[in-house]
Amino acid sequence: MSSTPPSAPLRAQGSEDPRAAGRRGLFWRIYVSSLLTVAAFAAVVGLVVYMLARSYGPEWVEETIDAIEEHEAELLAALELPGKQRRETEAEVGRALGLHLELDSRPERFLRHHHPNTRAPKQGRKGARRKLHRKLERGHPIVRQRGRGMPPLIFLGLLDPDTKTMRGVVKIDARRPGARWQYALAIIIALSVFLAAGTWPLARALSRRLAALERGAERIASGELTHRIALETPLPRDEIDRLGLAFNDMAGRLDALIRGQRTLLANVSHELRTPVARMRVLVELLGDRVERDMSKRVAADPTAASDPTLTRVHEGLGELDEDLNEMATLIADLLTSGKLELAAGEAQALETQTLEIASILEHAASKVDARVDCEPADLELDADPVLLERLLSNLLNNARRACPDDEIVALARRHDDHFEVAVEDCGPGIPAADREIIFEPFHRLDDARARDQGGVGLGLHLCRQIANAHGGTIVAEDRPDGAKGARLVLRLPRQ
Numbered sequence: 001m002s003s004t005p006p007s008a009p010l011r012a013q014g015s016e017d018p019r020a021a022g023r024r025g026l027f028w029r030i031y032v033s034s035l036l037t038v039a040a041f042a043a044v045v046g047l048v049v050y051m052l053a054r055s056y057g058p059e060w061v062e063e064t065i066d067a068i069e070e071h072e073a074e075l076l077a078a079l080e081l082p083g084k085q086r087r088e089t090e091a092e093v094g095r096a097l098g099l100h101l102e103l104d105s106r107p108e109r110f111l112r113h114h115h116p117n118t119r120a121p122k123q124g125r126k127g128a129r130r131k132l133h134r135k136l137e138r139g140h141p142i143v144r145q146r147g148r149g150m151p152p153l154i155f156l157g158l159l160d161p162d163t164k165t166m167r168g169v170v171k172i173d174a175r176r177p178g179a180r181w182q183y184a185l186a187i188i189i190a191l192s193v194f195l196a197a198g199t200w201p202l203a204r205a206l207s208r209r210l211a212a213l214e215r216g217a218e219r220i221a222s223g224e225l226t227h228r229i230a231l232e233t234p235l236p237r238d239e240i241d242r243l244g245l246a247f248n249d250m251a252g253r254l255d256a257l258i259r260g261q262r263t264l265l266a267n268v269s270h271e272l273r274t275p276v277a278r279m280r281v282l283v284e285l286l287g288d289r290v291e292r293d294m295s296k297r298v299a300a301d302p303t304a305a306s307d308p309t310l311t312r313v314h315e316g317l318g319e320l321d322e323d324l325n326e327m328a329t330l331i332a333d334l335l336t337s338g339k340l341e342l343a344a345g346e347a348q349a350l351e352t353q354t355l356e357i358a359s360i361l362e363h364a365a366s367k368v369d370a371r372v373d374c375e376p377a378d379l380e381l382d383a384d385p386v387l388l389e390r391l392l393s394n395l396l397n398n399a400r401r402a403c404p405d406d407e408i409v410a411l412a413r414r415h416d417d418h419f420e421v422a423v424e425d426c427g428p429g430i431p432a433a434d435r436e437i438i439f440e441p442f443h444r445l446d447d448a449r450a451r452d453q454g455g456v457g458l459g460l461h462l463c464r465q466i467a468n469a470h471g472g473t474i475v476a477e478d479r480p481d482g483a484k485g486a487r488l489v490l491r492l493p494r495q
Contacts (some may be wrong), residue, residue, distance in 0.1 A: 029202065029238065037198030044194060045187070056151040056174065064172060065141055067097050068156055076158050079105045079168045100173040107133060107157065107169040137166045209240050217247055225255035262341045272331050280324045287317045333458045336390065337441075340465045350384040350469055357381055357412045357421065364392040368400040370408035370423075379412055381419050381492060383470055391466045391474075394459035395423040395488050402427030402486060418472070419492045426485040435476040439464045460488075467492070 068075070071093050078089035086103060094101040132142055136157030144153040151174035157166040209232075216229035228251065229244040236242045290313055297307075358374040365372050392410070399408045406426035413420045430438060437443055444457040467474040472492035479487045 033198065033202045037195060040198060041191060041194045044190060060174075061141070061143055061152065061154060064097075064099065064154060064174075065156060067099075068170065068172060071097070072158060073161075075101075075103060075170055076160070076167060078103055079158065098174075102171040102173075103158075103168060104171075105168040107136060107166060133166075136169060206240070213240060213244050213247070216244070220247060220251045225251050225258065227251065262338050270335055273328070273335075276324060276328050276331060280321070280328070283317060283321050283324060287314075287321075290314060290317060330458065333462050336387070337458070337462050337465055340462075340469050350387070352382045352384055352470075354380050354382055355385055355388065357419070360385070360389055360392060361410045361412060361421075364389060364396050365408075365410050367393070368396045368408060370396055370399070370410050372410050372412075374412040376414065379414055379419070381494075383492065384466075387466045387469070391463045391490065392421070392423075394463050395490075398459060398488075399423050399425035399427070399486070414494075416494075418494055421490040421492075422487055424479055424485060424487045426483065428486075429478075429484055430476045430486045438476065439474070463488075463490075 074089065074093060078086050081089065090101045090103055132155075135142060136155065137159075139157065139159060142155040144155070146152060154172040156170050156172065158168045158170060159165065160167050213229060216227060219227045228248045231241050231244055233241070236245055294314070357379045358372065358377055361372045361374060364370075396408065396410065403426045408426075409424045411420075411422045411424070413422075439460050441461040442457040443461075464474050467490055470492050472490060474488065474490045477487045477489055479485055
């Protein structure tokens with residue numbers, strides 16, 4: 001049995017540990033992915049701003065002025081209307097053109113309040129207003145640029161068609177009420193979309209690999225030590241691959257360790273059978289020799305029958321024979337347990353055949369004077385006959401030790417999807433807190449630890465191993481009739 005860890009072939013490919021190749025790889029993937037996502041978002045935002053700036057360029061200004069001039073007569077007439085009617089006309093024309101309009105019949109006042117060049121600095125303020133006023137009188141628009149991506153403000157003089165004098169001014173704004181909130185919402189949506197799109201590939205790749213790692217770890221934790229977590233590349237790329245490799249190393253080492261222990265236990269158990277068998281032969285020979293000597297002495301001297309020494313020797317030989325029988329049973333249980341563990345999950349672990357459960361129950365029950373209740377009487381199931389009889393014998397022997405004088409019942413029933421075999425006794429029962437721990441190896445309840453009770457706590461563990469090997473379960477339950485005692489139930493799947 002080699003102690004070389006599973007990762008040794010990988011290390012042989014180079015002078016350094018291959019797991020170092022992926023060190024901090026996950027950190028860099030996350031870091032670079034975040035940088036690329038932010039860079040992509042910045043590029044998109046810049047492109048949007050650029051497109052917005054271009055959309056409000058000179059061509060848009062000329063088209064807007066031409067549209068206003070087509071409605072110039074309507075706007076001139078609105079200058080003569082009262083304030084409420086004027087605002088209604090402004091709104092009506094604005095809706096038609098998709099603009100926000102504001103009229104004023106006093107250009108000087110209008111420019112003073114709406115154009116920054118006419119409000120500060122104080123020196124040269126009048127000259128600036130006169131310059132803008134003259135520009136409006138000539139029919140030239142005044143375009144006030146604002147922030148990048150924002151539409152400009154346009155001031156256009158309204159000229160009388162007959163006198164060519166300026167009668168008023170109109171302020172043109174492409175913004176709608178609440179436009180800033182719309183821009184902010186658009187930016188938030190764009191940020192969310194690009195962050196989601198940028199992080200999705202990395203998040204998906206990480207979650208998929210972590211899910212595979214989780215499934216592999218669960219299979220290893222459940223006892224499937226031969227399972228290995230698959231790596232997408234021959235050498236680990238990052239921390240996740242190195243973690244998977246560490247799990248594989250751990251599973252390989254545990255598998256080798258446990259198999260070595262099981263092999264050692266099975267070999268030792270097998271080797272112990274020979275000396276135990278020789279000891280039993282010697283005890284039998286010695287018993288026969290003692291019997292012949294006692295017969296000769298009693299024939300020569302009838303009072304020798306009451307000799308305490310000979311009586312004690314005879315009793316000691318009987319106790320020794322019982323101990324050897326118990327040791328042989330323990331060795332057989334250890335050997336069977338080791339074979340089942342070594343062959344776990346392998347087809348050759350069992351030699352199944354179709355069995356009549358009633359006959360097996362009758363044979364095992366006759367040894368402990370138990371009653372059999374099998375329904376139907378010709379109930380058949382597929383199982384290993386040797387292992388199944390061993391399981392039933394262990395259950396019945398435990399039940400008899402728990403209640404030496406009361407009735408024991410072995411029941412067998414067939415259900416829709418499984419077979420059920422139960423052994424009920426009238427003993428002290430099994431506390432609910434101990435109904436799982438009793439199936440651990442070498443565990444016995446406190447009441448059963450006395451030397452004269454027999455058993456070493458391996459029988460129920462072996463029963464669970466046999467049940468698992470058949471794809472079934474074995475549990476301890478309360479008796480369905482509410483009576484005092486224990487009930488151990490074996491459930492095997494129907495084929």
